């Protein structure tokens with residue numbers, strides 16, 4: 329890239345120029361970082377604390393925006409949320425109360441977690457107000473499975489201009505449910521509603537992601553009676569009361585895979601402390617198929633997985649994202665950047681979300697050769713084969729990437745843009761950096777620890793925001 333970033337003018341369609349980082353590419357990421365509790369478990373564990381009659385303690389909680397949002401929502405409902413430092417969080421639900429709708433709406437659009445407050449609030453207060461949901465814009469992300477299940481269990485749902493209002497005039501009761509698709513959120517919804525419901529709930533076609541298994545383990549600690557049968561069947565026997573839990577969440581397998589892909593795309597070598605092989609089996613198979621190397625250290629305290637590029641060419645692969653135990657959709661975006669560096673044609677069929685390949689447009693502007701199709705380019709026709717959803721990609725590599733201006737579209741797409749910028753020649757300006765905070769703790773500090781050259785207003789303006797600033801300070 330010829331021009332230095334400072335010489336480029338800002339396009340008026342870019343978000344806040346202060347929310348931008350300049351990345352100088354071309355240096356392999358090398359070193360070690362640590363991942364803490366999984367974003368996709370910790371936030372749900374925090375909601376589950378509402379179900380207990382005594383305080384809960386959660387360990388290894390990362391300083392990410394989703395945790396901050398759920399902390400805010402819980403506090404508005406009277407839950408005492410006390411960060412004790414070093415990732416310990418005590419949640420005391422002794423004084424749960426109805427929250428002010430206007431105050432709750434401050435969190436509208438910030439995360440997907442508010443929908444999981446339905447069951448716990450209906451049990452505690454008989455009423456729940458749910459602000460509009462946020463989360464990554466990677467598809468329509470409807471909540472029909474959640475609401476249908478709650479209605480079957482006795483909830484009445486009113487859609488208002490402000491958000492959803494739920495009541496349960498006769499309480500929630502157990503029933504037999506079948507999800508049209510094994511949705512993670514809807515499975516969690518049923519678990520959180522059924523554990524205190526009257527009678528037995530059977531959930532067919534449930535999600536079985538490791539985060540679900542960990543949530544079940546946590547609920548079991550609270551006194552819940554849940555049996556996980558084969559064939560995606562969960563049987564939940566409602567109990568009259570639950571106590572608080574003490575729980576160390578599973579490590580973040582999505583963050584671990586992101587850094588693994590960053591090592592591969594930049595020809596680097598990254599030790600991800602805390603990463604656990606059991607949660608990453610499917611990812612590791614694909615990583616190896618592409619040509620990436622890894623080594624597992626099982627030490628329970630200091631262990632992790634070292635990921636590296638062994639030199640030479642990477643190989644192309646064909647893969648489909650799927651529900652667990654398939655290749656997880658949240659691994660897809662970082663891996664695609666590594667695939668731009670693999671020799672040959674790779675095919676990626678995204679079957680979980682209909683709109684999760686938009687981030688590839690930016691990679692193309694950097695020199696990647698990626699074509700996106702609305703046909704199902706995989707062995708299994710998926711729900712998105714008709715309707716014109718651009719959900720299959722063909723990636724031809726290896727491509728020399730050039731730095732460019734990038735606007736972060738969503739959490740994993742944003743991480744992918746960073747990897748591409750780090751693998752590219754020259755410098756890139758990455759806009760919308762705050763979106764990364766939702767799921768990557770200490771992102772800037774970790775990049776720096778791995779030898780990346782990153783600078784810019786997002787660093788200068790917010791001081792240590794990306795290196796454990798306000799999120800950590802809020803503890």
Ligand SMILES: CC(=O)N[C@H]1[C@@H](OP(=O)(O)OP(=O)(O)OC[C@H]2O[C@@H](n3ccc(=O)[nH]c3=O)[C@H](O)[C@@H]2O)O[C@H](CO)[C@@H](O)[C@@H]1O
Nearest residue numbers: 368469470471472473474509511512513514657658680681
């Ligand atoms: C906070 C969190 O844990 N987020 C994860 C969770 O999201 P989330 O729980 O939102 O994802 P789901 O598993 O529910 O969604 C999977 C598919 O089901 C569809 N669907 C879902 C619910 C519903 O009521 N109706 C419906 O049609 C969705 O549009 C999507 O196509 O699981 C996803 C799939 O592993 C991950 O990518 C997200 O990182």
Ligand SMILES: C=C(OP(=O)(O)O)C(=O)O
Nearest residue numbers: 440463464658739740767
């Ligand atoms: C899609 C994701 O998260 P969320 O469901 O919170 O939007 C993700 O973590 O990649």
